[in-house]
Amino acid sequence: MIKLLIDVGNTTTHCKWYDSQNNSFIKETIFMTKNVLQDETKVVFESHYDQLVYSSVVKKIEEKIKQKENKAYSIFDFKKINQNDFVYPIDQLGQDFIANFYGWKTSNGIIVSLGTATTFMIIKDSKMIGAIISPGIESSFKGLIDSADALEFNFYQEVKWETNTKNLWTKQAINKGVVNGHWYMIKGLIEEIKKEHNIKDVILTGGYADLLIQNKYNVNKNLIFEGIINISS
Numbered sequence: 001m002i003k004l005l006i007d008v009g010n011t012t013t014h015c016k017w018y019d020s021q022n023n024s025f026i027k028e029t030i031f032m033t034k035n036v037l038q039d040e041t042k043v044v045f046e047s048h049y050d051q052l053v054y055s056s057v058v059k060k061i062e063e064k065i066k067q068k069e070n071k072a073y074s075i076f077d078f079k080k081i082n083q084n085d086f087v088y089p090i091d092q093l094g095q096d097f098i099a100n101f102y103g104w105k106t107s108n109g110i111i112v113s114l115g116t117a118t119t120f121m122i123i124k125d126s127k128m129i130g131a132i133i134s135p136g137i138e139s140s141f142k143g144l145i146d147s148a149d150a151l152e153f154n155f156y157q158e159v160k161w162e163t164n165t166k167n168l169w170t171k172q173a174i175n176k177g178v179v180n181g182h183w184y185m186i187k188g189l190i191e192e193i194k195k196e197h198n199i200k201d202v203i204l205t206g207g208y209a210d211l212l213i214q215n216k217y218n219v220n221k222n223l224i225f226e227g228i229i230n231i232s233s
């Protein structure tokens with residue numbers, strides 16, 4: 001069976017076609033979420049698949065996917081999602097948290113997801129017991145540029161880990177603050193959580209995980225898709 005899996009994030013929407021017989025992803029594409037229902041995405045909805053399953057943190061897009069494809073399944077259409085796995089009411093929890101949760105079988109761990117927001121999901125005794133939500137790398141960058149008259153938006157293309165410790169001039173200075181600073185924020189919060197809970201594993205996911213070149217934790221960028229597969233099988 002070919003499953004079309006869609007992860008609607010606040011900024012980008014990722015689509016992957018998954019072959020359940022061979023347990024492999026066969027194709028993928030990415031769109032800006034605001035364009036998801038424009039002509040450029042026709043190819044996705046008109047492609048060959050047997051089942052479409054989505055996770056969405058954008059209500060408006062979720063409604064439109066349902067209108068466009070009446071066979072589309074939300075992750076909530078499957079019995080696998082169990083309120084007892086979460087201390088939060090699941091109708092108030094982002095669907096990306098829920099899909100990530102079912103993508104990783106750990107009894108005590110932290111999932112750090114780096115997208116529009118950088119989120120931390122704390123799992124204890126196989127249950128999500130809490131979260132931390134912070135502005136993501138790109139959101140921090142855009143927030144700063146938007147608020148400072150002398151900073152130009154074209155610095156955005158350059159966002160990367162800054163290895164220099166000297167000669168930091170505007171572009172490098174911002175990267176050091178935003179990207180390297182983000183890493184220390186992540187590291188610091190993980191340490192704080194670890195003081196309180198017996199955490200065995202940490203995993204990073206999301207589009208911006210690769211920017212953190214000092215990262216020593218495992219990265220799995222397919223976590224949300226593996227979660228959607230587990231929920232829907």
Ligand SMILES: Nc1ncnc2c1ncn2[C@@H]1O[C@H](COP(=O)(O)OP(=O)(O)OP(=O)(O)O)[C@@H](O)[C@H]1O
Pocket residue numbers: 008009010011012013014030031032057096114115116117205206207208
């Ligand atoms: N126009 C674009 N075309 C292709 N890729 C993009 C574009 N804009 C951003 N990206 C990439 O998308 C990734 C961000 O995806 P990710 O799913 O982690 O976050 P998001 O969709 O921005 O946020 P979230 O899922 O948290 O709402 C990054 O790797 C970024 O480089």
Ligand SMILES: CC(C)(CO)[C@@H](O)C(=O)NCCC(=O)O
Pocket residue numbers: 010057092093094095096097115116117119131133
């Ligand atoms: C925090 C984000 C924006 C991360 O994508 C998303 O999961 C969301 O909108 N969540 C709703 C609030 C919550 O999960 O606590």
